[in-house]
Amino acid sequence: MKNSYFIIPISLLVHIVTLNLTFYIFTPQTYLNAFSVVYLNVTWLVITHTLDFYPTARREGFMTYLNNFFRLFFFYALAYFALFAFLGYNPYSIDYLLGVYVLICVLLTLYRSLFFWARDKYRTHGGNNxxxxxxxxxxxxxxxxxxxxxxxxxxxxxxxxxxxxxxxxxxxxxxxxxxxxxxxxxxxxxxxxxxxxxxxxxxxxxxxxxxxxxxxxxxxxxxxLISRAMSIELYDTVPVLDLRASPLELQYSERVKRIFDIVFSSLAIICVLSWLTPLVFILLKIDSKGPLFFRQKRHGVNRKTFWCYKFRSMTQSDDSDTLMATKNDMRITRLGRILRKTSIDELPQFFNVLIGDMSVVGPRPHMEVHTQQYETSVDKYLVRHFLKPGITGLAQVKGYRGEIVERSDIVNRVRYDIFYLEKWSLWLDLRIIFNTITNAVKGEERAY
CATH class of the missing domain: 3.40.50.720 (NAD(P)-binding Rossmann-like Domain)
Known part of the structure; x- marks a missing residue:
């Protein structure tokens, strides 16, 4: 960036001063130990250097590299709380220390916002052009x-x-x-x-x-050929274009998503399914004949087949593996309508998540017969199989769930699935989960 020689030193100085002033004001006993002072500053320098936290790209904005910003907060939090393990004592409560750290995060985020606001104003008036x-x-x-x-x-x-x-x-x-x-x-x-x-x-x-x-x-x-999802790699001196790059191709992102899946699915199984499953079993036995669980072969990541589990919501029939549920479907039981309307029938898929066949968030898995139908009739349909299928997904919270009535339903579902593939972030997953819960509480028109 032209005339950007002082941006990194100034930003680094502001960050270091903010850290030290906050720690000194709110945790003064920490500063009685020289090791603490050196440790808090050196770990910041090491982590920011490792994450390449101070780029000066001309097109960088507040939202650019925001994931790096949160990674910095996460890793520095680990280093910050590990300090008291090194010291062998903790003069402050964990709640208090957490509050101090949250304050630091707020102050650094505020500085980032003010920095880019001031830079944009300066450029708008002709500076740094x-x-x-x-x-x-x-x-x-x-x-x-x-x-x-x-x-x-x-x-x-x-x-x-x-x-x-x-x-x-x-x-x-x-x-x-x-x-x-x-x-x-x-x-x-x-x-x-x-x-x-x-x-x-x-x-x-x-x-x-x-x-x-x-x-x-x-x-x-x-x-x-070039798209927003493209990335470029050098094989020796030969540039190679990857036309369908995804954040989840990074080992770090893949591991974060898998850890989140394990933690979230474990909590769902322990806190919800542990008591809900026996209750559903009793109600199903009263309502209709058949097993508690319904399982079906579906296509997952890389088009591999896996058994997808649900609470049974229909009477047993020979066309369950070929015919999608429709509005006012006579196969759906009385209890099944409630389970499907509230999406409770999907909850056993948390076992699929735990064993690694599915993810909490991702493209919804389709029946084998539908994959065979759409892979030749819908452009880019198979791109969605680069990811693990999910219990919920971006397409579902955008209204494209359930029965495919018109061609636009499957086309838009694929479009949202590809967008999710290209723009994945943990924050996006959390938003989708929140919207899924909200929609389930309010009720969805296409949940039948």
Missing amino acids: VNVVVIGRDKNLKKIRHVFDNSNFGYRYLGYFDNYKSKSPTYLGDIQSSFAYIFENNIDEVYCMASRLSKEEVKQLMSIADNSLKRIKIIPDNKE
């Missing part, structure tokens, strides 16, 4: 203009060069004339459309970059 031009015009020019036109990012777009003349007010001339223009007009960054440049022109631009203080950035000829 960089002059940019684009060489070559293709479909990506319009897209990247949206980034340049965002005043919070601090770009000053001057125009583009292309060998095809245009009457556009931002057209600056042919590609050959761009070389002189870059030096004569104090251009900071040059964005080049690879699809519009010859090999020799690219080499010439690279030479400019190597022999000047100009930043040259190449926008690849993506053949319309």
